[in-house]
Structures are given as C-alpha cells and as structure tokens.
Amino acid sequence: MSVWNKIKKVVLALLVIVSITSCKKEEVEKEINIEEDIPLFKNFVEENIDKVSNDPYISSTVKPDDEMYDLMLMLQRGDWSQTTWDEMDSLMKKGVENAKIIYARTKIDEIYKRSEATAILTELMRKGNPYATYWLSSKSNLCLSYLSSEHFGNKVAKELGLDTSYENKYCTEEIYQKAVEGFKRLAAEGDLHAQYFLLKEKGLDKSVEKREEYIKEVIRFAKYHYYKPLMDYYYNITKVENGKTVFYSPRSERQVKKLLRIAANNNYIPAFVFLIDKNTPKDDFLYNRLKKLGAWHYFWAKPYYKEKSLNPKEQYCDAKLYKAIFGDRFFGGRYEGKIDMSNIKCNISEQLNSVEPMIYIDYFTRIDDWSRGY
Incomplete structure (x- = not known):
C-alpha cells in the first residue's frame, strides 16, 4: 500500500470520528435544550395555573386518617423525642410494615441494633414487601454503607461479640431486581410512587429519545397531585452556582416557576421554597399558606x-x-x-x-432529607 493510500485511510478514519463526535454533540445539545419542554407543558399550565385547592392534604403523601400520619409528621418535623419512638413502637406492635421499615432504617447505622434492623427488613422481604427489599439491595445507600464486612462498625461489632451474620449476604443486583418486581405489582395496583420508581429505573427521566413520554408522565403524576416527579424535574434542569439557582433561559425560568406555582396552589410544601424570595410581600398567599401548613x-x-x-x-x-x-x-x-x-x-x-400539616416525605425519602423538604 502506498504512503498516499495510507494517508487517505487515516483522513477517512478521522472524518468518521469527527462525524460521530458531531452527532454525539448534537444529541447532548438536544438533551439540555430545556426550551423544547415548554410546549409540552403548555396545556397543563394553562388549565391549572389559576386553580387553588382548599384541601390542605390534597398533595399529602399520607392523610390524617392514615395510621402512619402522626409518625410521618413527627419525622418530617425532625422530632426524635420519646413520643415519636412510642408511636413507632405502637405501630410496629400492630404489624404496620411501613413503621417497621422506618424503624429498621433509623437503626441500621447502630452496631448494637444492626442485626435486629437487618432481620426486620429480611422478614419483610420474604413476605414480598418491595420497600424492605429495596433497602437491602445493591441500589440502597444503607445497604452499601452498613452491611459490608469491610465496614468499620461491623468489625467493632464482631470484636464485641455481636451478631454480624448479615455481612455480605445482601446488597446484590438479584435483590434489587426482586424489589423491581414488587414495585411492578404495586404500580399495576395504581401506586404512583411505585410507578415513578419504575420510570426512573428505566432511565426515562434521562432519555433524549423518550423526553416527550417522560414529560407526559410528570404531567400525569401532577394531575393526581403527586408533585415529587415535578420537583425532581426542577432539580434536573437547574443548577446552583455561588448559592444561586441558574436556569437554562429566562423563558424556561418563567415556565418552571409556573409549574412550581401549580404545586404550591395544591399545598405541596417543597415548591414554596423556590418561589419565595425578597420580593414576596409579607402578606402574600405563599407565606399565609405555608403558615397554615x-x-x-x-x-x-x-x-x-x-x-x-x-x-x-x-x-x-x-x-x-x-x-x-x-x-x-x-x-x-x-x-x-x-x-x-x-x-x-x-x-x-x-x-x-x-394548622393543617401536609406530609411531603415518602418511603423513599432519605433520612437526612426528612425534615428539609428538598
């Protein structure tokens, strides 16, 4: 092969690489072009921006008639008094699985309680509870942090003669897939939280090709007054620089604030945080509604x-x-x-x-976010 032919082959290869890189660049640019979302939200915004609910619990994870309401409210308020533990213990004795899971999640970081906490989650996993299964899976920060034999606390527990039989038995992909199957069952029964879990598990929220489908799902959840997907959308399209939120464009900022206003109109507390600023009058609806909540x-x-x-x-x-x-x-x-x-x-x-408090935390919310709301 002549030198000239070799040069032509190298040049051709470089052109192919440039072409692929260019395509990838266009794809990235499309992914971050948030303005393409705006028309997808148009009808939803126009139909809902002026609607204000009189039901303080319309977007609440659990309502006052739910057996978990009092406990969830205490946790949301950062109340770790004996009253909270008594309420949790009372629910656990009644066999309330969500209370057992919360107890296990709060105790798994304590070496004297880790074995007990893991046993509780294991029993519920065997019964088919997908939340308990998830917290023992490879996607759980709790599992990865505390149930490995490499964890220093487990080494201390072993030296103290405590039960560490849980080591390296969990945190697997197999357990995670078992949780997914459980959430599929809940989703089929109409559980919005399970449906949103599966949406993220499929990566729909990060897909360029299925962007329109993802936005339609966010809108569908919001129509049922489930606003966590809408808040996550807000986080995904903004960033914080020097303590200030930066939007993709002034147009997208106006759009997003309308979406947050719809959530606030329906008493979703986390949405208020990003609407109130120094220009909000002290007697504004936002302040008055937050106080009532x-x-x-x-x-x-x-x-x-x-x-x-x-x-x-x-x-x-x-x-x-x-x-x-x-x-x-x-x-x-x-x-x-x-x-x-x-x-x-x-x-x-x-x-x-x-005061009529709504509950914005759910059973996926990380412990360190229970009392923050965002």
Whole structure:
C-alpha cells in the first residue's frame, strides 16, 4: 500500500470520528435544550395555573386518617423525642410494615441494633414487601454503607461479640431486581410512587429519545397531585452556582416557576421554597399558606426576607408558634429585654388548631432529607 493510500485511510478514519463526535454533540445539545419542554407543558399550565385547592392534604403523601400520619409528621418535623419512638413502637406492635421499615432504617447505622434492623427488613422481604427489599439491595445507600464486612462498625461489632451474620449476604443486583418486581405489582395496583420508581429505573427521566413520554408522565403524576416527579424535574434542569439557582433561559425560568406555582396552589410544601424570595410581600398567599401548613420553611423564610418589615409582635408571635410546633430553640429570644412582651397576646392555641400539616416525605425519602423538604 502506498504512503498516499495510507494517508487517505487515516483522513477517512478521522472524518468518521469527527462525524460521530458531531452527532454525539448534537444529541447532548438536544438533551439540555430545556426550551423544547415548554410546549409540552403548555396545556397543563394553562388549565391549572389559576386553580387553588382548599384541601390542605390534597398533595399529602399520607392523610390524617392514615395510621402512619402522626409518625410521618413527627419525622418530617425532625422530632426524635420519646413520643415519636412510642408511636413507632405502637405501630410496629400492630404489624404496620411501613413503621417497621422506618424503624429498621433509623437503626441500621447502630452496631448494637444492626442485626435486629437487618432481620426486620429480611422478614419483610420474604413476605414480598418491595420497600424492605429495596433497602437491602445493591441500589440502597444503607445497604452499601452498613452491611459490608469491610465496614468499620461491623468489625467493632464482631470484636464485641455481636451478631454480624448479615455481612455480605445482601446488597446484590438479584435483590434489587426482586424489589423491581414488587414495585411492578404495586404500580399495576395504581401506586404512583411505585410507578415513578419504575420510570426512573428505566432511565426515562434521562432519555433524549423518550423526553416527550417522560414529560407526559410528570404531567400525569401532577394531575393526581403527586408533585415529587415535578420537583425532581426542577432539580434536573437547574443548577446552583455561588448559592444561586441558574436556569437554562429566562423563558424556561418563567415556565418552571409556573409549574412550581401549580404545586404550591395544591399545598405541596417543597415548591414554596423556590418561589419565595425578597420580593414576596409579607402578606402574600405563599407565606399565609405555608403558615397554615405549619411548615418550618415559613419560619425560616419570613424572618430571613422580611425581618425589617416585621413589627416586634409579628416576630415574637411567630417565634412562639415555631416553638409550640417544633419545640426547638426560641429564635425570637433576642427580643427579650429589648421590647415589653408582657402585654403581647399571640393566641398560640388558636393558631395551632388552625394548622393543617401536609406530609411531603415518602418511603423513599432519605433520612437526612426528612425534615428539609428538598
């Protein structure tokens, strides 16, 4: 073969590589072109942007008549008092599987409780509970973190003579596929959380080719007032730089905020966090609705953005209400000695009676996100 023919072959190969690279680049650009999503949401936004629900629990994971409601509310509020453990224990004695799973998840990081926690999840897995199965699978951060023989805590447990028979028995792909099959069953029964799990398991939320199908699913979930997929969509199309959220474009920002507003109109607490800013009037719908929902976000956002426009009574009474709900440090304490609070009446009992908390956490939510909401 002549030198010239070799050169032609090299050039041809390079052209093929450039062509493939160019195609891949176009695919990436298509994937991040969020503006193509906008027309897909158009009808949904127009039909729902002005609808405001009077049902405080319309988007709640569990309702007040659900046996798990009180426990989920305590966890969402970051309440780890004895009352919470008593409620969990009471539900576990009744055989409530979700309470058992939550207990196991909270105890699996303790070397003295790890064997017990794993045994609880194993028993439920054998009964076919997909949530318990998932937490023992290869996709579970809990399993990968705590059930390996390489984990330092397990080495300590072994030295203490504790049961470590769980080591290296779990965290497999086989167990994960078993969880998937369980979620398929729940999905067929209409469980939206299971359906969304399967959507992500298929990678639909990351697929360029099936982008339209994915958006239609997000809309379908939202029509049933299940807004976690919508919030995940928000996270996926934005990024944070220097503490500020960056959107793909001004047009996409307007679109996304309309979607969040629809979720907020239906009392989905996490959506409020990204709508309230320094320009939100202190008597705005968003603040008033958050307060009625008893969300800690209200007690964080209002003092942060509106401290200068709040009078002492407003700050004092909000602080009292926060303490009554969350039992945390009285963040209005800095006003003690600066103003006369002896004649300030806050009617805390009346305000507490008007609070109607929705539950935004679900059985997939990581423990460190239970009280954050996002």
